[in-house]
Amino acid sequence: MLDSTLSELETRAVSLIEAAADxxxxxxxxxxxxxxxxxxANIGKDMGKMAPEDRARVGKLLNAVKQNLESRYESRKAAFERAALDARLGGEWLDLTMxxxxxxxxxLHPLTLIQKELEELFTSLGFxxxxxxxxxxxxxxxxxxxxxxxxxxxxxQDTFWLEDTLLLRTHTSPVQVRAMEKFGAPLRIIAPGRVFRNEEVDAxxxxxxYQLEGMMIDRDVSVAHMLYFMKSLLTAIFKKDVEVRLRPGFFPFVEPGFELDIQCLICGGPGCPVCKQSGWVELLPCGLVHPNVLRSGGIDPDEWSGFAFGLGLTRLVMMRYGIDDIRHLASGDLRFLQQF
Incomplete structure (x- = not known):
C-alpha cells in the first residue's frame, strides 16, 4: 500500500519540480x-507502526524517493540562480573596451588660492x-x-619636540633668519608655509x-612703511575696505610690536566661535625687527632696520570665504573643496 503511495507521490513531486516556472x-x-x-515527513512518522520487515523495505524506498526529489530540487534551484545572475550581469554589463x-x-584648495594671490601681490611689490x-x-x-x-x-605643551633636540616649527619666522643668513640686506621676502602647535582642536x-611671514630690511624703515604694506595686503585680499584696529603687542622678535586685528567677517562684530565671541580676529602681528634678530641674521642693526609681520593664512582664508570651522580645511571632504 505505501509502495504505491510513495510511487504516486514521487511522480507528482517530480512533475511539480520540473514544471516550476520560477x-x-x-x-x-x-x-x-x-x-x-x-x-x-508524514510518511516517515507512520513507519513506527509497521512491522519490522516492512519498516526496512519502506525506509529504503522512502530514502530513495527523498534523494531523487532533493537532487531534482537542487538542480532546478541552481538553474534559477544562474538565470538570475545572468540577468543581473546583463543589466550591469560594462564594455571594458570603451x-x-x-x-x-x-x-585648488582655498589655502592654495589665497597663497597664490598673496605671492602675486608681494612679488609685484618687489618681494x-x-x-x-x-x-x-x-x-x-x-x-x-x-x-x-x-x-x-x-x-x-605648545611645541612638538622631536629627537636630537629638533622640533616641528611653530611659526614660519625661522625662514626670516635663514633668508638673512643667506641673502643679507637689503631684503624683501615673504615665507608662506605649514606650521605645527600642540593645540586643542576646535572651531x-x-x-x-598655515602662516605667511613677511620681512623688509632696508635703510630707515619705519612703522609707516609697515602700515602701507599691511593696508595694501588687506585691500588686495578682501577686495574691499575692512575695519581694523592696531594694538600694542609684545613679540620677542620685534620692537615695538603691534597686533593688527580685523573685524570678524563671519559675524560682522556681534561675536561667534571663530572670533571667540569678541567680534575681532587677530590676523597680523607685526612690528619693527628687533636689533637682536638682525644680529642673529648677520645684519648690523646700526646700519639697517626693517619690519616683519606674521599672517595667519588659515584664518585669512576663513575670513575671505566665510568658513566657520577651521577643521573643514584639513578634512579632505570633496563636498567642501569643490566649492572653490
Whole structure:
C-alpha cells in the first residue's frame, strides 16, 4: 500500500519540480514534499507502526524517493540562480573596451588660492617668495628670534619636540633668519608655509595650520612703511575696505610690536566661535625687527632696520570665504573643496 503511495507521490513531486516556472514555485513544491511537515515527513512518522520487515523495505524506498526529489530540487534551484545572475550581469554589463572617461576636473584648495594671490601681490611689490624646513633647530625657531629658553613657547605643551633636540616649527619666522643668513640686506621676502602647535582642536584652532611671514630690511624703515604694506595686503585680499584696529603687542622678535586685528567677517562684530565671541580676529602681528634678530641674521642693526609681520593664512582664508570651522580645511571632504 505505501509502495504505491510513495510511487504516486514521487511522480507528482517530480512533475511539480520540473514544471516550476520560477524560484517561488520551486520553493512551494519543496515545502509540500520535502519540508518538515511535508508529505515525505508524514510518511516517515507512520513507519513506527509497521512491522519490522516492512519498516526496512519502506525506509529504503522512502530514502530513495527523498534523494531523487532533493537532487531534482537542487538542480532546478541552481538553474534559477544562474538565470538570475545572468540577468543581473546583463543589466550591469560594462564594455571594458570603451575609452576611460578621463580624470575628473579638480580645483585648488582655498589655502592654495589665497597663497597664490598673496605671492602675486608681494612679488609685484618687489618681494621674493622663500621657503624653509618644517623640521627646525631650536636656534632658528627660538634663539635667533630673541625667544629665550624661559619663554612658554618652548614648553612641550605648545611645541612638538622631536629627537636630537629638533622640533616641528611653530611659526614660519625661522625662514626670516635663514633668508638673512643667506641673502643679507637689503631684503624683501615673504615665507608662506605649514606650521605645527600642540593645540586643542576646535572651531578656530588646529594643531596643523598655515602662516605667511613677511620681512623688509632696508635703510630707515619705519612703522609707516609697515602700515602701507599691511593696508595694501588687506585691500588686495578682501577686495574691499575692512575695519581694523592696531594694538600694542609684545613679540620677542620685534620692537615695538603691534597686533593688527580685523573685524570678524563671519559675524560682522556681534561675536561667534571663530572670533571667540569678541567680534575681532587677530590676523597680523607685526612690528619693527628687533636689533637682536638682525644680529642673529648677520645684519648690523646700526646700519639697517626693517619690519616683519606674521599672517595667519588659515584664518585669512576663513575670513575671505566665510568658513566657520577651521577643521573643514584639513578634512579632505570633496563636498567642501569643490566649492572653490
Amino acid at each position: 524560484a517561488e514555485a520551486l520553493e512551494t513544491a519543496r515545502v509540500e514534499f520535502l519540508g518538515r511537515k511535508g508529505s515525505l 575609452p576611460a572617461p578621463g580624470a575628473r576636473p579638480g580645483s 621674493a617668495v622663500v621657503d624653509g624646513p618644517e623640521v627646525e633647530t631650536p636656534w632658528h625657531n627660538f634663539d635667533a628670534l630673541n625667544i629665550p629658553p624661559s619663554h612658554p613657547a618652548r614648553d612641550a 578656530s584652532h588646529e594643531h596643523t595650520f
